[in-house]
Amino acid sequence: MSSSIAAARPDSVLSRDEIRHDWTVEEVEALFSQPFNDLLFQAQTLHRRYFDPNQVQVSTLLSIKTGACPEDCAYCPQSTRYDTGLEAEKLMEVEKVLEQARAARASGATRFCMGAAWRCPKPRDMPHVVAMVRGVKELGLESCMTLGMLTRDQAEELADAGLDYYNHNLDTSPEFYGDIITTRTYRDRLETLEHVRETGMKICSGGIVGMGEQQRDRAGLLQQLANLPQHPESVPINMLVRVQGTPLQDEEDLDPFEFIRTIAVARIMMPASHVRLSAGREEMNEQMHALAYFAGANSIFYGEKLLTTPNPRSNADMALFDRLGIQPEQREVERPPETPSAQFYNAAAAGTPAT
Ligand code: SAM
Ligand code: DTB
Numbered sequence: 108m109s110s111s112i113a114a115a116r117p118d119s120v121l122s123r124d125e126i127r128h129d130w131t132v133e134e135v136e137a138l139f140s141q142p143f144n145d146l147l148f149q150a151q152t153l154h155r156r157y158f159d160p161n162q163v164q165v166s167t168l169l170s171i172k173t174g175a176c177p178e179d180c181a182y183c184p185q186s187t188r189y190d191t192g193l194e195a196e197k198l199m200e201v202e203k204v205l206e207q208a209r210a211a212r213a214s215g216a217t218r219f220c221m222g223a224a225w226r227c228p229k230p231r232d233m234p235h236v237v238a239m240v241r242g243v244k245e246l247g248l249e250s251c252m253t254l255g256m257l258t259r260d261q262a263e264e265l266a267d268a269g270l271d272y273y274n275h276n277l278d279t280s281p282e283f284y285g286d287i288i289t290t291r292t293y294r295d296r297l298e299t300l301e302h303v304r305e306t307g308m309k310i311c312s313g314g315i316v317g318m319g320e321q322q323r324d325r326a327g328l329l330q331q332l333a334n335l336p337q338h339p340e341s342v343p344i345n346m347l348v349r350v351q352g353t354p355l356q357d358e359e360d361l362d363p364f365e366f367i368r369t370i371a372v373a374r375i376m377m378p379a380s381h382v383r384l385s386a387g388r389e390e391m392n393e394q395m396h397a398l399a400y401f402a403g404a405n406s407i408f409y410g411e412k413l414l415t416t417p418n419p420r421s422n423a424d425m426a427l428f429d430r431l432g433i434q435p436e437q438r439e440v441e442r443p444p445e446t447p448s449a450q451f452y453n454a455a456a457a458g459t460p461a462t
């Protein structure tokens with residue numbers, strides 16, 4: 108279809124059932140290969156049907172256990188197999204984590220994400236992470252954890268503690284996956300997502316681009332995510348952060364427009380999900396951020412560090428929000444303990460719950 112026809116009448120993608128779970132990889136590739144403006148127009152049109160286009164959800168990330176991970180993920184600075192100069196740290200104390208959560212709330216985050224460099228949590232770790240979830244919830248923040256693979260029982264334990272989201276990425280297509288990770292299978296990842304879903308927690312699952320994969324692999328990743336029985340509520344799209352010492356340290360740059368296309372295709376395929384502009388923002392200028400928001404990204408990690416690598420400064424993000432007329436997304440929460448009544452809680456208002 109030519110560009111002018113697409114602009115004159117909605118593309119078939121927009122007139123079909125919008126929440127689909129039956130994508131073929133060829134259909135996804137066809138989305139990718141449209142003219143850039145047609146793709147962005149479709150993505151923005153769908154985005155407006157499901158979200159306020161001028162709101163972006165803001166999460167903060169904390170590494171609660173850093174480095175010395177036994178897995179061999181080729182992108183990861185935290186794998187013990189690569190010499191990246193990272194200093195390993197033990198699991199943080201609960202009170203230290205809650206201190207950081209309070210600071211995150213004060214600086215405007217509505218969700219607090221905690222990540223651990225584990226293949227999977229050990230039984231002795233569970234009481235600590237459960238206490239962290241309870242503490243974060245008591246602060247009136249949404250909670251998210253990414254701890255590696257989970258058994259069904261572990262997922263249940265986290266759900267019972269009140270964990271809202273579990274992050275577990277598929278990372279790439281099933282075909283390319285073996286080039287990146289050999290210590291756990293794609294099937295293992297899908298099983299963890301099944302366990303999380305069975306307990307009723309929300310799923311945060313996405314992947315990484317710029318690892319030397321083909322466009323077909325980016326399409327394959329999004330196909331896997333969108334064809335899950337229920338779309339992940341949150342879909343992080345990470346741009347590879349090249350870390351010296353990892354096997355991907357010298358990977359070539361991905362064409363920035365291809366990155367934007369990936370965001371737009373994710374938005375079209377999973378129109379009701381938050382699509383997170385995730386790792387790699389430090390390398391992106393303001394124009395690139397603006398284009399990503401236009402393509403349908405409506406969530407970011409906020410704060411100067413991701414898990415171990417740098418992220419843009421919070422005030423740079425807020426200054427850009429201001430220039431673009433974007434507001435941090437607010438959310439309704441049950442009554443935080445210190446407020447007199449259940450209210451619309453605007454965590455972006457310097458952590459002061461509305462009264
Ligand atoms: N160890 C757990 C796991 O792998 O499931 C949780 C933490 S792990 C660091 C979380 C995610 O961060 C990975 O799945 C990957 O998608 C992303 N990630 C790690 N290193 C990255 C890098 N250098 N660039 C972009 N994303 C990265
Ligand atoms: C996700 O998809 N991206 C975040 C979060 N989930 C845990 C992690 C990005 C990590 C980037 C590399 C680092 O800082 O170590």
Ligand code: SF4
Pocket residue numbers: 176177178179180183184185186223224225226255
């Ligand atoms: Fe370990 Fe997670 Fe890094 Fe893989 S991505 S090496 S599992 S911390």
